[in-house]
Amino acid sequence: MQKYLYIILLSALTLACGSGTRNNSGGKRILTVTIEPQRYFLDQIVDNAFAINTLVPPGSSPETYEPAPSVMVDMAKSDIYFMVGDLGFENAWSKRLAENNPNVTIVNCSEGIERMEGHDHSHDHAHDHDHHHHHGDITAHVHAHSGVDPHVWSSPRAVKVLVRNMLDAVVKLDPDNEEAFRTNFDTLSVKIERTDSLIRDLLKDAPSKSFIIYHPALGYFARDYGLHQISIEFEGKSPSPSQIKEIVDVARKEKINTIFIERGFDTKNASVIAQEIGAKVFEIDPLRYEWDEELLRIATILAREADEYLR
Structure with a gap:
């Protein structure tokens, strides 16, 4: 079944090649993200300069999600695909996207973030949690x-790195709007810092x-x-x-x-x-x-x- 889906996907991506990035986007160039929190960050940075698509719809789990061929066609029309990094389907699908659509820039938003291991404690909950x-x-x-x-986006500290990766990518794509993007980024950074501070005050x-x-x-x-x-x-x-x-x-x-x-x-x-x-x-x-x-x-x-x- 998986092999069959890949064949469909490859055909869909081939059809998408050369079709441009403005379809169903109000004439705007398209950026694609994996999850809604990424769309939130990107909206804050680019404002209305781009149309932004989200791969995983609300109510779906990125852990088990597999993009339909039609979704991948839309994805292939993007200038940039911002992957979270290490979510279940991302690596396999982004690799195929890159192979068949070299004009789509793929950005790993987790690049530079100190990562945590997904530990298997084999139900060893009773280890000394006081350490x-x-x-x-x-x-x-x-x-x-x-x-x-x-799940790096649950950390404001990690998000600071994530949004910097987003900023760098859109500035490279659209240098004419660099000043506006950087101004918006500064505003977003203040919001992230404030969120972090409020959480610390709440949890102390x-x-x-x-x-x-x-x-x-x-x-x-x-x-x-x-x-x-x-x-x-x-x-x-x-x-x-x-x-x-x-x-x-x-x-x-x-x-x-x-x-x-x-x-x-x-x-x-x-x-x-x-x-x-x-x-x-x-x-x-x-x-x-x-x-x-x-x-x-x-x-x-x-x-x-x-x-x-x-x-």
Whole structure:
């Protein structure tokens, strides 16, 4: 099936070659990103200078997403494809895009970011979580990302590098608008710094430095703010009863009262654990376009400082 999809893709990309970058874009040149938070950053930098397409639609998971041939045709009309870096489908599809459409510039937005490993602790939740130099790496279950945690956008610190990579690429593509892009970039940088500062203020008095999450999407967030992330998911699969028991034991030990579940994931296991430990389950959306608002919402939930987020 995968081979069949590749054949369709290659045919689609060949048809797209030479078709320009202005189709269905209001006459504007096209930039493509993988996820909505990237579109948010790029919108802030380029304003209305380009049309921006997002590969992974809202409500879909980039972990399991495979672009349809029609999506890849549109992607082939882009001047630049901004990949996050190390998300499940990106490397394979971007390689094929590059081979068949050499005029599309591919930018790895994670270039220069200090990366985290997607550790497989084999359910070793009970390791000494009090060792502060391990903050952020209690992502107890492995990703299918070649050992690298791809969720860099959960970290304002990492995002500073990510948006710089975006800026450099669009300035190279459109040097006539460099001044405007750099002015917009400076404004965005201030917003990122402010988001970081507000999160730190919210979390400094958080009642617990640990939280449970279904899919370990907040590893970089946890690293930046001295938190422990404990994931329910194991190797991309639902946990067994014995694995749930282990999570419950760790949660009781660490007095965890917050469980996050990402939009679109099954809530059953999170609800079972919440009932066992008396925690609340909150739905979050790390793929939300309003990147800063979502990170502040997550921090506020952890800090228990705003009733509007706890309803």
